[in-house]
Amino acid sequence: MDIQSASSHVAHAPHFDVVQTAPGQIKVIRRNGTVTPFDANKIAVAMTKAFLAVEGDTAAGSSRIHEKVSLLTKKIADTFDRRLQSGGTIHIEEIQDQVELELMRTGEYKVAKSYVLYREERRRAREQEQKEADNKKSAYILHVTLPDGTIQPLDMDALQKQVRNACVGLTDVSPDHIIEDAKRNLFDKVPAHEVSKALVMSARTLIEKEPNYTYVAARLLLVDLRSEALDFLKIQNNASAIEQQTFYPAYLEAYLDTGIKHELLSPKLKSFDLTQIGAAIRPERDLLFTYLGLQTLYDRYFIHWEGRRFELPQVFFMRVAMGLAMEEKEKEKRAIEFYNLLSTFDFMSSTPTLFNSGTLRPQLSSCYLTTVPDDLDGIYSAIKDNALLSKYAGGLGNDWTNVRAMGAHIKGTNGKSLGVVPFLNVANATAVAVNQGGKRKGAVCAYLETWHKDIEEFLELRKNTGDERRRTHDMNTANWIPDLFMQRVAENQDWTLFSPNDVPDLHDLYGKAFAEAYTAYEAKAARGEIKNIKKIPAVSLWRKMLTMLFETGHPWVTFKDVCNLRSPQQHTGVVHSSNLCTEITLNTSREEIAVCNLGSINLIAHMTDKGLDQAKLRRTVHTALRMLDNVIDINYYSVPQARNSNMKHRPVGMGLMGFQDALYKLRIPYASREAVEFADRSMEQISYYAIEASTYLAEERGKYSSYEGSLWSKGILPIDSLAILEQNRGAYLEIDKSQTLDWKTLRERVKAVGMRNSNVLAIAPTATISNICGVSQSIEPTYQNLFVKSNLSGEFTVINPYLVADLKQEGLWDEVMVNDLKYYNGSVAKINRIPEKLKQIYATAFEVDPMWLVEAGSRRQKWIDQAQSLNLYMAQPxxxxxDQLYRHAWTRGLKTTYYLRSMGATNTEKATIDDRALNAVQVDPVSAAPKACLITDPTCEACQ
Incomplete structure (x- = not known):
């Protein structure tokens, strides 16, 4: 079943019109070094033979085999089309590896095993043939084709030196392995730029066996990046990756001149003392990058012109830092301070800030929240605002509760409304049409309160069946649930649905005030004074909410009253919704579009063997909060309501990432009381220092303008606002109130000097910036210990380096263990050799009872003035x-929840096959799930 020769082995093989590959686009390097055009039909023929070898050639089975083979072949061809969109070469072995992978993904384990055994048989035969051939021929010299078309011998000494340099300081990596593997992917007269790519690809393939190869691959990639940038800027430089200090000042000047010339960078960057700035750059920090981190920066963040990147990693961080220090009095000093935080990965700004800082349009904010009014002009103005905000990389949260329900009277036309759903369909189309600066998909989340008469249709917006005009497949949705509804569910009572034009004040009420007004409207409806209503059992609606959440991943479950009752800004308005990723809780109105600027503390960077380094954490938080506050004044606002709101209240959202890494450092399982306690104490410290930092900024720069009357002004900090929630909710609240720091002193300081920012804390998903830093995402448990991560930059092998280190210490890390991890989809639970203690520490997300996630989330929430993006994982919902999980989240005081992650059908038990030799890394199984959400949903990145 060798793909290149398969067609000669299958008599009368059917022809498969699977993919029409453009000639010359993708080429295949055969084992003898020759290059041939990629032909998907050869893959189909090889797989047909594999199926026939296992299942036999019967009339009944031939049709089924043909359909399976066609589908699998198309998937494989599509994979290579995505990887090599602009053409390129691929080795025959990579094609065969992909065949194995697809067979495994689709559950064809017997066929895959047969295929692997055949490959091994053929490999041994080829090795023997090669040995015989090597004895007969002299050494073969490869040649490379230079950019100007000249051909010269490949300098193997230089190649070996390059790889050896990339391995310096790393343990358990072998330059020889990389060189030997790379040779397989080279052919005579190969283009020079393909040689470096072959080295990177060879290092990549070894990551699953040794995590340190991710740093080797990153350093080899860095050689390409430097070459591309310096060639574009016409700068000559032969220094190695760690000898760049003297070169950076000249490079920085050329970089800025080029960026300003092409209107990619702000001319204000030239006002800095570039000699001082250039001297502060630390090129050795390039060695901190993992391959995934550096490749992500290259693909999506670096400044480029006509497809050529001319921004190097350390200058990228300095550009972001300079952009954030633009208005500082001592701007060089502050830029260097900000650079040191970013380039060491102690703190990372959000994706929009990284994209746009220092550019002509510095749209640095992550999240925008809007309230849509109940009139045609207002609705379409809101949709236009969505388009303008999305254009410059903003993630959107829309509150649609004001819009009247289906059947409501329209005074202007004396007709009846079609409800909110048709307008949501328009908003969905807008999100697709206007993406985020051509860099990410447009991303929006619609929120609707649970009493809205259109709520049942709203729940079905993401279904794959029904009238497409009443579906929104590209837009996220979330329920905005009042406490009264949850109480009615708990007490098995009825619930009444209203159109907002009949109950106009409900939208702005919460807590006891909402309950009183709502029951009064129910009484009016009972008397026949309100006609456009629907009465249903609260439990029935709750059940439908959870059913849709399971089946479609939407709408998310968020709680209105706790968001408002604990909001520091109750005196200036109402929180009507959260944002795209459910961590922002700010007031919105027709006049104000809420804006939030995000960044995340890298928790593992502040860990020692004894726990958190509080002194370092305090320094980082103070500098980071200054960076976030600067965003507000520098920011480009595409709509005036956003500027109005941001300047008045100055909210920011500091979060964290690397929580799971910190638990590994502490040797604590995620599913443990110790982990819950660490979540509590770590968040308490971040909260304390963030509030403290805002008071220092208030002393220096002044309080935010709407400070007076806020909870802050009354000395009520986030931990104190729990009492307000208790007064309103009563019995349905169970929250730990323990604290360890001197909150009394801080409380008095806040009252005395004020706050610079109305809000300071929010935990975002960090889907992309955690990749850049090479740490675990946000507050998430480890997804899998070994898997292939798919994102907009491609596919990347991800392996848990902490697990590998522990297994090495136990003498258990070997080829068999790698294959066991593949077989069990990155789980260690069923690998008998692994000690029970390690199984607990390295339990993956679907093996952790989600109640532990809620418990840890509850402990964090008491310290946070906004909310947190809290994914919940459930293997078998x-x-x-x-019902138990989400009721528990409510009683534990959570403000919001995010995605419900559930396992896909491809993760069924493999009980009948022993295929440890199968060479296939499991790709995200949730992405294949027919129910719930996609783990690689790109909208998760909107808040990064």
Missing amino acids: SGKKL
Whole structure:
């Protein structure tokens, strides 16, 4: 079943019109070094033979085999089309590896095993043939084709030196392995730029066996990046990766001149003392990058012109830092301070800030929240605002509760409304049409309160069946649930649905005031004074909410009253929704579009063997909060309501990432009381220092303008606002109130000097910036210990380096263990050789009872003035489990929840096959799930 020769082995093989590959686009390097055009039909023929070898050639089975083979072949061809969109070469072995992978993904384990055994048989035969051939021929010299077309011998000494340099300081890596593997992917007269790519690809393939190869691959990639940038800027430089200090000042000047010339960078960057700035750059920090981190920066963040990147990693961080220090009095000093935080990965700004800082349009904010009014002009103005905000990389949260429900009277036309759903369809189309600066998909989340009469249709917006005009497949949705509804569910009472034009004040009420007004409207409806209503059991609606959440991943479950009752800004308005990723809780109105600027503390960078380094954490938080506050004044606002709101209240959202890494450092399982306690104490410290930092900024720069009357002004900090929630909710609240720091002193300081920012804390998903830093995402448990991560930059092998280190110490890290991890989809639970203690520490997300996630989330929430993006994982969801989980989240005081992650059908038990030799790394199984969300949903990145 060798793909190149398969067609000669299958008599009368059918022809598969699977993919029409453009001639010359993708080429295949055969084992003898020759290059041939990629032909998907050869893959189909090889797989057909594999199926026939296992299942036999019967009339009944031939049709089924043909359909399977066609589907699998198309998937494989599509994979290579994505990887090599602009053409390129691929080795025959990579094609065969992909065949194995697809067979495994689709559950064809017997066929895959047969295929692997055949490959091994053919490999041994080829090795023997090669040995015989090597004895007969003299050494073969490869040649490379230079950019000007000249051909010269490949300098193997230089190649070996390059790889050896990339391995310096790293343990358990072998330059020889990389060189030997790279040779397989080279052919005579190969283009020079393909040689470096072959080295990177060879290092990549070894990551699953040794995590340190990710640093080797990054350093080899850096050689290409430097060559591309310096060639573009016409700068000559032969220094190695760690000998760049003297070169950076000249490079920085050329970089800025080129960026300003092409209107990619702000001319204000030239006002800095570039000699001082250039001397502060630390090129050795390039060695901190993992391959995934550096490749992500290259693909999506670096400044480029006509497809050529001319921004290097350390100058990228300095550009962001200079952009954030633009208005500082001592701007060089502050830029260097900000650079040191970013380039060491102690703190990372959000994706929009990284994209746009220092550019002509510095749209640096992550999140925009809007309230849509109930009139045609207002609705379409809101949709236009969505387009303008999305254009410059903003993630959107829209509150649609004001818009009247289906059947409501329209005074202007004396007709009846079609409800909110048709307008949501328009908003969905807008998100698709206007993406985020051509860099990310447009991303928006619609929120609707649970009493809205269109709520049942709203729940079905993401279904794959029904009228497409009443579906929004590209837009996220979330329920905005009042406490009264949850109480009615708990007490098995009825619930009444209203159109907002009949109950106009409900939208702005919460807590006891909402409950009183709502029951009064129910009484009016009972008397026949309100006609456009629907009465249903609260439990029935709750059950439908959870059913849709399980089946479609939407709408998310968020709680209105706790968001408002604990908001520091109750005196200036109402929180009507959260944002795209459910961590922002700011007031919105027709006059104000809420804006939030995000960044995340890298928790693991502040860990020692004894726990958190509080002194370092305090320094980082103070500098980071200054960076976030600067965003507000530098920011480009595409709509005036956003500027109005941001300047008045100055909210920021500092979060964290690397929580799981910190638990590994502490040797604590995620599913443990110790982990919950660490979540509590770490968040308490971040909260304390963030509030403290805002008071220092208030002393220096002044309080935010709407400070008076806020909870801050009354000395009520986030931890104190729990009492307000208790007064309103009563019995349905169970929250730990423990604290360890001197909050009394800080409380008095806040009252005395004020706050610079109305809000300071919010935990975002960090989907992309955690990749850049090479740490675990946000507050998430480890997804899998070994898997292939798919994102907009491609596919990357991800392996847990902490697990590998522990297994090495136990003498258990070997080829068999790698294959066991593949077989069990990155789980260690069923690998008998692994000690029980390690199984607990390295339990993956779906092996952690989601109640532990809620418990840890509750402990964090008491310290946070906004919310947190809290994903919940459940391997085998059921109605009962979901009911218990989300009720528990409510009683534990969580403000919001995010995605419900559930396992896909491809993760079924492999009980009948022993295929440890199968060479296939599991790709995200959730992405294949027919129910719930996609783990690689790109909208998760909107808040990074």
